[in-house]
Amino acid sequence: MTTTPILRLRGIDKSFGAVQVLHDVSFDVRPGEVTALVGDNGAGKSTLVKCIGGIHPIDGGEYWFDGERVQVHSPREAAALGVEIVYQDLALCDNLDIVQNMFLGREKRRGLVLDDTTMEEMAARTLEGLSVRTVTSIRQQVSSLSGGQRQTVAIAKAVLWNSKVVVLDEPTAALGVAQTAQVLELVRRLADNGLAVVLISHNMNDVFAVSDRIAALYLGRMAAQVSTSDVTYSQVVELITSGRSGDLGLAHSNGVTA
Amino acid sequence: MTAAVVPEKPELPHGPGTPKKNGAAGAASLRSAARNYVDRVRGGELGALPAVLGLIVLCVFFAVLRPVFLSELNFANLLTQGAGSIAIAMGLVFVLLLGEIDLSAGYASGVCAAVLAILLTDHGWPWYGAAGAAILTGTVIGLVLGLLVAKVGIPSFVVTLAAFLGFQGIVLMLLKEGTNISIRDDTILAVANNNLPPALGWVLLAVSVGAYAAIQLRRSRNRRRRGLAPAPTALLAVRIGGLAALGAIAVHLLNQERSRNVIVDSLKGVPIVVPVIGVLLVAGTFLLQRTSFGLHIYAVGGNAEAARRAGINVAAIRTSAFVICSSLAAVGGIIAASRGNSVDPNTGGSNVLLLAVGAAVIGGTSLFGGRGRIVDAVLGGMVVAVIQNGMGLMGYSSGVKYAVTGSVLLVAAGVDALSRRRAVRR
Numbered sequence: 001m002t003t004t005p006i007l008r009l010r011g012i013d014k015s016f017g018a019v020q021v022l023h024d025v026s027f028d029v030r031p032g033e034v035t036a037l038v039g040d041n042g043a044g045k046s047t048l049v050k051c052i053g054g055i056h057p058i059d060g061g062e063y064w065f066d067g068e069r070v071q072v073h074s075p076r077e078a079a080a081l082g083v084e085i086v087y088q089d090l091a092l093c094d095n096l097d098i099v100q101n102m103f104l105g106r107e108k109r110r111g112l113v114l115d116d117t118t119m120e121e122m123a124a125r126t127l128e129g130l131s132v133r134t135v136t137s138i139r140q141q142v143s144s145l146s147g148g149q150r151q152t153v154a155i156a157k158a159v160l161w162n163s164k165v166v167v168l169d170e171p172t173a174a175l176g177v178a179q180t181a182q183v184l185e186l187v188r189r190l191a192d193n194g195l196a197v198v199l200i201s202h203n204m205n206d207v208f209a210v211s212d213r214i215a216a217l218y219l220g221r222m223a224a225q226v227s228t229s230d231v232t233y234s235q236v237v238e239l240i241t242s243g244r245s246g247d248l249g250l251a252h253s254n255g256v257t258a
Numbered sequence: 259m260t261a262a263v264v265p266e267k268p269e270l271p272h273g274p275g276t277p278k279k280n281g282a283a284g285a286a287s288l289r290s291a292a293r294n295y296v297d298r299v300r301g302g303e304l305g306a307l308p309a310v311l312g313l314i315v316l317c318v319f320f321a322v323l324r325p326v327f328l329s330e331l332n333f334a335n336l337l338t339q340g341a342g343s344i345a346i347a348m349g350l351v352f353v354l355l356l357g358e359i360d361l362s363a364g365y366a367s368g369v370c371a372a373v374l375a376i377l378l379t380d381h382g383w384p385w386y387g388a389a390g391a392a393i394l395t396g397t398v399i400g401l402v403l404g405l406l407v408a409k410v411g412i413p414s415f416v417v418t419l420a421a422f423l424g425f426q427g428i429v430l431m432l433l434k435e436g437t438n439i440s441i442r443d444d445t446i447l448a449v450a451n452n453n454l455p456p457a458l459g460w461v462l463l464a465v466s467v468g469a470y471a472a473i474q475l476r477r478s479r480n481r482r483r484r485g486l487a488p489a490p491t492a493l494l495a496v497r498i499g500g501l502a503a504l505g506a507i508a509v510h511l512l513n514q515e516r517s518r519n520v521i522v523d524s525l526k527g528v529p530i531v532v533p534v535i536g537v538l539l540v541a542g543t544f545l546l547q548r549t550s551f552g553l554h555i556y557a558v559g560g561n562a563e564a565a566r567r568a569g570i571n572v573a574a575i576r577t578s579a580f581v582i583c584s585s586l587a588a589v590g591g592i593i594a595a596s597r598g599n600s601v602d603p604n605t606g607g608s609n610v611l612l613l614a615v616g617a618a619v620i621g622g623t624s625l626f627g628g629r630g631r632i633v634d635a636v637l638g639g640m641v642v643a644v645i646q647n648g649m650g651l652m653g654y655s656s657g658v659k660y661a662v663t664g665s666v667l668l669v670a671a672g673v674d675a676l677s678r679r680r681a682v683r684r
């Protein structure tokens with residue numbers, strides 16, 4: 001079964017000053033699927049995600065969303081499309097509570113005044129919908145939460161809105177075994193509910209446990225995007241470390257210079 | 259671009275659960291509210307606690323050593339003494355919440371006071387025109403400072419240090435190398451020198467307490483109706499009752515005759531600066547706690563990058579904080595001009611800035627950004643005023659007063675730094 005991609009990137013280039021981090025990257029994300037984005041440290045995964053989220057403007061290439069070519073220049077424009085990013089560094093405000101963080105930048109108001117009751121209700125319902133029972137009070141400051149709880153808040157923030165694409169940058173990197181399992185379960189559930197999910201992870205077990213497709217970045221180039229069921233563990237590791245594996249991957253990886 | 263409109267309704271990945279009904283018994287929820295508070299304090303969120311404790315200790319200390327400290331006359335003096343730096347400190351809270359500083363707020367108030375005096379006395383403007391122009395001057399100053407910090411990217415410390423020196427020069431130029439301009443306008447003079455009629459004091463108190471109670475009860479009822487846990491009723495009662503009791507004691511004391519010679523001049527009633535500060539306190543608290551703008555100030559101060567990713571215009575928030583700060587500094591300058599009956603090159607100078615920063619920090623506003631409230635400026639401002647006033651009564655020289663106030667600021671900043679370390683370590 002192949003659904004049409006909701007998010008399509010074609011030929012994305014991105015440089016920071018003289019350093020080109022992304023070269024001609026193409027990337028497809030489909031609804032109802034978890035697409036794993038893998039690659040070595042520094043391969044450009046976070047940069048690609050920030051381009052998707054409108055944090056970094058792209059230098060060249062095409063951004064297609066739901067069959068239309070779009071320009072995304074700011075986080076607000078990405079959010080308006082229905083693209084939500086859970087960043088590696090979470091981007092939560094420690095001095096605000098869970099509800100305030102979930103609605104930051106998109107507060108509900110009645111006239112001039114913040115509508116705290118509505119926001120609290122919606123936040124409680126979303127957390128409950130995600131079967132989150134680990135936080136004691138949603139009026140708790142984020143600074144008092146554990147790593148897993150913070151991750152959960154960040155994910156809940158992403159699905160609170162009518163999002164279509166949710167991108168998670170290494171959501172389990174800092175978590176213990178039990179919390180990792182919980183977050184992965186949550187990731188799978190999002191896709192099963194029809195969202196297009198992008199999961200960045202270093203952990204092959206996690207990738208094979210939840211993903212439908214795997215996209216491998218190698219030194220800023222997209223080495224391959226394949227069905228998880230079509231590849232083996234060691235093929236993916238090869239793609240990550242050398243950019244190719246058998247007939248998969250970049251045509252001549254030794255010709256690629258960083 | 260072809261961005262779709264975000265539907266207002268949240269789409270839940272799962273069926274919505276039923277919101278938890280929280281109808282816990284009053285006593286239990288009061289106990290849990292108290293426990294939450296203790297937890298927060300333990301976690302390094304001291305809030306107003308040090309300032310309130312400090313205020314009580316200082317008042318007892320001075321009252322024992324100098325009984326005159328407790329006299330009605332001195333109480334009224336305390337309020338009018340503190341009002342100018344409290345207004346400046348309120349503005350500084352906005353800037354401090356961003357983790358920035360405005361070292362020029364003192365002299366900005368001096369520039370604005372000079373503008374006021376020149377327009378009133380030299381040009382015969384009506385009081386509202388002159389006061390409006392003074393506040394507008396503050397707004398423009400804040401706009402320039404804010405743009406230099408937020409758009410050009412110069413550290414606020416440097417921008418406002420330069421402005422500190424520059425404004426000092428501007429005051430001298432405006433006042434023709436140090437002459438002093440006296441204020442003769444009755445309305446401006448009344449601000450820091452006159453009192454409300456005693457009956458009006460009671461009416462204002464009743465209206466304030468009534469409005470506060472109505473807002474609290476309405477919010478509580480609203481939450482209960484929507485199935486959310488309301489603040490415990492007992493806690494509401496304590497808050498409302500506390501406000502009413504403290505207010506009544508203050509109004510009663512201030513309504514006593516405090517003139518030494520009643521036949522010449524009767525002196526009683528709540529000083530007019532008190533409702534002026536009260537209005538600023540309510541407006542500032544509303545802005546910071548109940549509007550998106552206020553929330554964004556906290557967000558930028560807590561994590562500017564997160565705020566940016568949430569789509570908040572960080573530069574606009576930074577700029578407006580400086581605009582508010584300098585505008586409130588102008589109000590502080592007007593109060594100072596009224597209290598001094600004149601404006602001279604020292605208005606807004608010497609220790610004014612230090613006392614205002616001290617007031618905000620002693621009140622519990624963090625120098626690291628993200629934590630603080632407008633009421634901190636009032637509480638901390640009262641601590642500073644009590645120290646200045648009490649030590650004056652004890653006959654200490656200005657030198658000792660400065661040194662002690664400086665040390666108290668250092669202690670408050672130390673408490674701030676340590677409580678922050680404690681919060682981070684968890």
Ligand SMILES: Nc1ncnc2c1ncn2[C@@H]1O[C@H](COP(=O)(O)OP(=O)(O)O)[C@@H](O)[C@H]1O
Nearest residue numbers: 016019021039040041042043044045046047048
């Ligand atoms: N803001 C930036 N400015 C300059 N270089 C950057 C910036 N962000 C990332 N890079 C560089 O881009 C490369 C890819 O980084 P990143 O996208 O974080 O990789 P990954 O997430 O795959 O580990 C790295 O070499 C990194 O140093």
Ligand SMILES: [Mg+2]
Nearest residue numbers: 045046088169
């Ligand atoms: Mg990364």
